Amino acid sequence: MRLAQQGDQVAYAALLVILSNxxxxxxxxxxxxxxxxxxxxxETLIAVHRARRTYDSARPFAPWFYAITSxxxxxxxxxxxxxxxxxxxxxxxxxxxxxxxxxxxxIDVDAIRAALAALPPRQREIIEGLKYRDExxxxxxxxxxxxxxxxxxxxxxxxxxxxxxxxxIRED
Amino acid sequence: MKTEDxxxxxxxxxxxxxxxxxxxxxxxxWTVGAVIFVVLGVAVIGIRVDGxxxxxxxxxxxxxxxxxxxxxxxxxxxxxxxxPAAERTRLQRWLPLVAAGAWAGLLGRxxxxxxxxxxxxxxxxxxxxxxxxxxxxxxxxxxILFGMLRRSAPLRLxxxxxxxxxxxxxxxxxxTQLICPVDDPAHLFIGHFIPVAGLAIVGxxxxxxxxxxxxxx
Numbered sequence: 270m271r272l273a274q275q276g277d278q279v280a281y282a283a284l285l286v287i288l289s290n291x292x293x294x295x296x297x298x299x300x301x302x303x304x305x306x307x308x309x310x311x312e313t314l315i316a317v318h319r320a321r322r323t324y325d326s327a328r329p330f331a332p333w334f335y336a337i338t339s340x341x342x343x344x345x346x347x348x349x350x351x352x353x354x355x356x357x358x359x360x361x362x363x364x365x366x367x368x369x370x371x372x373x374x375x376i377d378v379d380a381i382r383a384a385l386a387a388l389p390p391r392q393r394e395i396i397e398g399l400k401y402r403d404e405x406x407x408x409x410x411x412x413x414x415x416x417x418x419x420x421x422x423x424x425x426x427x428x429x430x431x432x433x434x435x436x437x438i439r440e441d
Numbered sequence: 442m443k444t445e446d447x448x449x450x451x452x453x454x455x456x457x458x459x460x461x462x463x464x465x466x467x468x469x470x471w472t473v474g475a476v477i478f479v480v481l482g483v484a485v486i487g488i489r490v491d492g493x494x495x496x497x498x499x500x501x502x503x504x505x506x507x508x509x510x511x512x513x514x515x516x517x518x519x520x521x522x523x524x525p526a527a528e529r530t531r532l533q534r535w536l537p538l539v540a541a542g543a544w545a546g547l548l549g550r551x552x553x554x555x556x557x558x559x560x561x562x563x564x565x566x567x568x569x570x571x572x573x574x575x576x577x578x579x580x581x582x583x584x585i586l587f588g589m590l591r592r593s594a595p596l597r598l599x600x601x602x603x604x605x606x607x608x609x610x611x612x613x614x615x616x617t618q619l620i621c622p623v624d625d626p627a628h629l630f631i632g633h634f635i636p637v638a639g640l641a642i643v644g645x646x647x648x649x650x651x652x653x654x655x656x657x658x
Contacts, residue, residue: 274458274460276455276456276458278452278453278455279452281451282448282452285448285451285452286448289448307444310444311442311447314444314448314451315451315655316594318451318454318455319594319655320525320593320654322458322459322460322592322593323460323461323523323524323593324460325460325463326460328527332525332526333524333526334525335526336525336526336596337525337594337596340525341655344655
């Protein structure tokens with residue numbers, strides 16, 4: 270880190286690789302192999318980057334680093350819980366055959382199919398399972414070897430992407 | 442984005458950075474600056490007529506030193522919170538609040554000993570000038586301390602924001618005590634302590650977002 274503070278990009282890249290592995294192990298030990306472990310890793314690396322001027326080379330590195338990692342881990346867990354709660358609360362696309370809601374334009378099924386095809390394979394597989402094949406979250410999780418929570422989160426992200434693709438929400 | 446790509450991006454952005462000075466050094470710089478500013482402010486507004494005589498009184502001096510101590514302890518705790526893992530014990534951040542409690546306790550005791558407590562407090566002995574002086578004398582030290590915190594990486598945002606506000610307000614309250622000619626403890630409690638505590642809480646709530654150094658991640 271001392272070299273990184275001096276602007277040594279090679280040393281910094283090497284450090285970030287080591288740290289990313291350390292964060293991944295740290296996170297998996299606490300939350301398991303959830304789909305968003307990479308979010309924790311990436312947010313921690315960004316935090317380390319922004320906080321690097323606060324590291325004092327006269328002090329041990331590990332407490333500084335793990336304080337940041339713990340903080341990011343907690344924030345990501347909170348955020349994922351909020352996403353899951355919203356998803357469970359019914360943030361879902363209407364069924365293909367259901368009538369349009371009052372005051373809302375009809376939905377172009379072909380457009381939905383096209384947007385669905387543009388999703389990443391895992392998101393598409395989960396949404397097709399839940400919406401087209403009427404599988405339960407548990408069944409999809411079992412089939413894909415994921416936790417139920419990870420299925421819900423991945424499905425939620427897929428819904429958001431679909432909505433974005435369909436022009437129903439603004440780009441973030 | 443893949444983690445590998447992020448690492449490449451971050452490494453490419455790695456420019457030399459100057460490590461922050463230790464909290465003790467920054468605390469010393471802030472304290473000197475804050476005290477000079479408050480002393481100048483008091484000199485401009487004018488010290489109370491019997492100010493020098495009051496400074497000879499132990500009780501008055503204890504209260505004055507206590508408010509200064511609250512300010513310094515709060516600033517120290519805020520600066521320590523700006524460095525991940527630098528806080529050795531939670532006592533560091535609670536100590537300024539304990540000291541603030543002691544200040545409130547001291548004033549509350551005097552109010553109780555004076556009798557007719559409810560009547561005196563219900564008169565709401567608040568002087569707008571005192572509140573303006575506290576707020577005015579706190580602005581610059583508060584902004585400077587807040588700026589110092591924004592250059593660091595606080596992980597407990599409400600605490601850091603609230604303590605930086607408390608630090609500036611307490612030092613400003615010490616200055617106001619040198620200006621305000623009213624010795625009634627009911628006034629000091631309602632008109633000095635409550636504004637300091639209230640504004641510090643407002644600072645914690647409002648400052649949290651401004652201190653969020655990870656907001657755009």
